[in-house]
Amino acid sequence: MKVKESVKYYKSIVEDSKNTWKRPMEVISKQDAHVDTLHHKGLLNMCANNYLGLAGSAAMADAAKKGIDRWGFGLSAGRSLCGTQSVHRELERRLSNFLHMEDTLLYTSCFDANGGIFAALLDSQDAVISDELNHASIIDGIRLCKAQRYIYKNNNMSDLRKRLEEAKDALVKLIVTDGVFSMEGTIASLVEICDLAEEYGALVMVDDSHATGFVGAHGRGTHEHCGVEGRVDIISGTLGKALGGASGGFISASKYIVTVLRQRSRPYVFSNSLMPCICQANVKVIDILEESTGLRDKLMDNTQYYREEIKKLGFEVPDGAHPIVPIILGDESVAAEFSQRMIDKGVFVMSISYPVVAKGRARLRTQISAAHSKEDLDFVISCFAKVKEEMGL
Ligand SMILES: Cc1ncc(COP(=O)(O)O)c(C=O)c1O
Known part of the structure; x- marks a missing residue:
């Protein structure tokens, strides 16, 4: 043309x-x-x-203004160069503690987090097993990796079992689900998913974008709500919804998975650092959530x-x-x-x-x-x- x-x-x-x-x-x-x-x-x-009503609140605006005064407007650098300030590390630590996970890394959105995780962790000998209603960013992230792909019917455990059976010879197997299906308002059956994962030797990843901050007795997310803390290997989430609503995303997991992602996850390595005042304001969000x-x-x-x-x-x-x-x-x-x-x-x-x-x-x-x-x-x-x-x- x-x-x-x-x-x-x-x-x-x-x-x-x-x-x-x-x-x-x-x-x-x-x-x-x-x-x-x-x-x-x-x-x-x-x-x-804006689940917690924080997006337009004075508390967030004040914390962000303090963040600008203390850390400046931006960094003009990626995290791996000179784009990591103490406030980025502080937020990563606070999120890890809040979620009861070992370590966390920040992205500029959860779309980037989901877009950058699969290719960093999985190769052609591995398999990813994904719920059919998973968010677009998970679908796109999976497209970018070489692992064999299996899709199971929405939250359907017998179908998940069939897919795991098909994938059983893969080296690393990763089940990925939205914690909350955002068009339905329903919560994934994480107990059954974790049981199947254990049976088949698979890792479990949950996208808790519609859960972190308010689902579960302390708002930690669907892993808390379903009583599977310690059984979910990877949590991705957004700062752009309940947690103040600005922008930003994260992945929380074991320290080894997070360390691999810091080296290999392309949106983390090849993109600019998250605006520091967002980090400062999100530290305040965690304060609020932990206080009450x-x-x-x-x-x-x-x-x-x-x-x-x-x-x-x-x-x-x-x-x-x-x-x-x-x-x-x-x-x-x-x-x-x-x-x-x-x-x-x-x-x-x-x-x-x-x-x-x-x-x-x-x-x-x-x-x-x-x-x-x-x-x-x-x-x-x-x-x-x-x-x-x-x-x-
Ligand atoms: C389940 C889920 N995952 C990921 C995202 C992307 O989050 P972000 O806005 O931080 O890119 C969204 C946002 O719509 C979402 O609903």
Whole structure:
């Protein structure tokens, strides 16, 4: 194709999909329970991953400002050169202690962490066994490695066993799962996964991006929730959701795995160091989490209340106790219209449809935050009831 034809090709893609591609609403306020957008004031926000309500908080802003004063704006260097400040190491230590893991290394996102782990740990004689609903970053990371790949049906233990059986002659075997499936709000069966891993001599990796900070009695994550601390070998996670919501990711594991990653994981070695004020603010997050479980307790109370009330309205909601609460509507256009009507009533909730979820399983993914008040949740529930009636569902 000539250059002009290539440009035309992309133009035609954009024109073909004009009516189906979503455009983000431009937010003109801080991230919080309520946000202002260009066209709507004070929308009640039900679609942020701001589980603990820290993202727009004064505590985070203050800690980050102190971080800038102490450590400067940036490092202009990767971690392996002169881009490791004491605050990076401090956060790595604090995360390790909090998660009860041996060591941790930081990335600039969890996408990078997942993108950079498999090729660093696995080669052609090894096997990776991955849940079909795992996050895109895990799928991409696996594509970059030479290991044999096996996909098992979502959280289906008999299928996982079959895949492990097929992979049994591989040298290193690594089972990888999301701790929480982010479109469903369901938690992986980690006890059974760890049992199977032991039986087949496999390592277990859990992506706890939707769990670290609030799932489990102390908010350590799904390994705490499922009672498998010490049995999960690798945890990846994000700083961009519950833990303050800025950006950054990490991998926690045994010191030998982390040491290999520091040498071989390409997004760690060949990318710039995480902004130091983010590290400083995330040390503060760990302080908050270790001082009290208040925020995660409020989040879980909110979640329980909301799940009970929304179910009373007769919506299809996957069972669970996680603050991701998807309202399954099925039809794509119904979900899109439902979302628009909710926004018009003052509730920021977006529809999610194919290819992110299966065809005919479109949904509104609502997400609860510790920043929501009971009145906020009552308002959302009343809007769901009204729109359901308006649309005759
Ligand atoms: C399960 C899961 N893993 C990884 C990521 C990527 O995290 P980050 O935003 O830090 O790149 C996300 C974010 O959407 C996620 O939901």
